[in-house]
Amino acid sequence: MARNPIQFQKGLSLIDFFARFGTEGQCRAELEKLRWPDGFRCPKCGGKQFCRLEKRNLLQRSGCHHQTSVKAGTIFHGSKTPLVKWFLLIYLVTQ
Numbered sequence: 588m589a590r591n592p593i594q595f596q597k598g599l600s601l602i603d604f605f606a607r608f609g610t611e612g613q614c615r616a617e618l619e620k621l622r623w624p625d626g627f628r629c630p631k632c633g634g635k636q637f638c639r640l641e642k643r644n645l646l647q648r649s650g651c652h653h654q655t656s657v658k659a660g661t662i663f664h665g666s667k668t669p670l671v672k673w674f675l676l677i678y679l680v681t682q
């Protein structure tokens with residue numbers, strides 16, 4: 588019987604997990620990288636230029652002024668639970 592490479596891949600230690608995803612900013616940056624691997628794209632117009640509204644954790648497109656969150660349209664959309672807790676939950680369920 589063939590070995591399933593997904594099932595037997597090397598895990599991530601709890602220490603390494605917290606080093607990579609221990610803060611809300613790290614989780615937000617990771618989610619942003621996963622959502623827009625080639626850089627931010629406005630969901631409304633597809634434009635690339637944007638600015639960050641840091642206090643509200645929003646990205647605003649420079650051209651059309653559309654505001655979006657890194658969580659919008661993901662499973663985290665509308666959740667008030669911090670990403671750091673979601674990431675830990677996902678880690679604990681999957682490891």
Ligand SMILES: [Zn+2]
Pocket residue numbers: 629630631632633634648650651652653
């Ligand atoms: Zn736009």
